[in-house]
Amino acid sequence: MALHDIRLKVNGVEYTAQVEPRLLLVHLIRDVLGLTGTHIGCDTTHCGACTVLLNGEPVKSCTVLAVQADGGEVLTVEGLERDGQLHPIQEGFREEHGLQCGFCTPGMMMSAYALLQQNPNPTEEDIRFAISGNLCRCTGYVNIVKAIQYAARKLHPPQ
């Protein structure tokens, strides 16, 4: 099996790697680059725990070949915090109790991040639509919605 040389930016850092074509993006991120914030919760593309941003759009990284991300930019949960300062989305999850076991949280936050980039003032319905591909077994979602609303207010304070 021919190996492929790929080059991609993850959280602003340039990486090169030689990968088998069947290597999934999530395995590249976790096992090759050692960024284990991105989780794997299923084998069937159902759960969304693996959600990362690929070229600005949220995708399930367990269903993208690492090679398909060649030349692209990836943002994972590790890329949210800046200089030891939590991103308002992370702060929101802490303040509003948006997690219990935390397994879904990295994927949730990436979907939330993409939403707030495109829609700074989402309604509750917009938020629920945006995170519909992210399953949570613990919270019942109510506090996740509140966490994202917290972040929206913090990022764009009402005038």
Place this chain on the structure above:
Amino acid sequence: MGVWYMPPFELVQPRDLDGALKHLADWATDTKILAGGTDLLPSMRQRLFEPRYLLAVGRLPELRGIAWEDDWVRIGAAETLNAVAEHPQLCQAFPALTEAAASVAAYNIRNMGTLGGNVCLDTRCHWYNQSYFWRKGIGFCLKKDGSVCHVAPGGRQCWAAYSGDTAAALVALEAQLRLVAPTGERLVPVREFFLNDGQRRFVLRPDEILTEVRIPQWMAGYQGRYFKYRIRQAVDYPLVGVAVLVRTSGPRVLDVRVGLTAVNPMPRYFDVPSEWLEDPPEAWVERVVEAVVRLARPLKTSLLVSPAYRQHLVRVFTRRGLRSLLALPTAA
């Protein structure tokens, strides 16, 4: 690494359509086409496909773009479902299509999943869309690795349900598909593309690439809606999908069409005969509903709900669509 390993394959990443066709000229029967991979990659982990080559078409420039050209609206097959669902002019012109696209899977899947992959979606069945281990446990089935059908035992046919959402709208819209092979290309009306056979599925040959979906511009004058039933939003494939299209001029109803998916091995459609439309809608709405219900033959390809319930929902959705688009009072 995950428990369900991805089988090995060679990835071919041509720069343009010509490069892709060159590969297909030699290796068509050993190749699966990879677009967004949102159906193919999970299926490969279940060992439903173990191709020698994957041919990546997602970045081919010839498969991109959404444009109004002559009498057609051309949508590149590799445009993502979100690009289709969020395209303002498409939403205006073909609401049934954009609603169907917006209803596929979930937002973070629609950023990879393409319109072409949705049209060419494999048929689905409870006994088929399972891991290798699971399928081995029941002795496999006719569609893959086995010799019996668990849905219609004794038969020689596979009844797996075609479960692409956008096809319901596309058959009603009389869309056409451009299929390009190393030896030439052809335009196939979407109404003639599918086969009522869960195994053969459609007339696409292994050496053909779907490059574009095109919709006649005159279909932009229709109002449309898409109705879908599934158990878990954002996770499950449709168990029923109904697209309803209506064209009116003042009080006159000029044309009515219904497209149907997820209840047969192929999508179906019903064009209301124009003579019916000379009478007021109340005279024919229920006749249309029953005609559409007769097209639906859901079987036990899903164990989540009964075939009778899915048939019932075809009736409910068709009636709801017609009555809302024709501004009739809701039926009691």
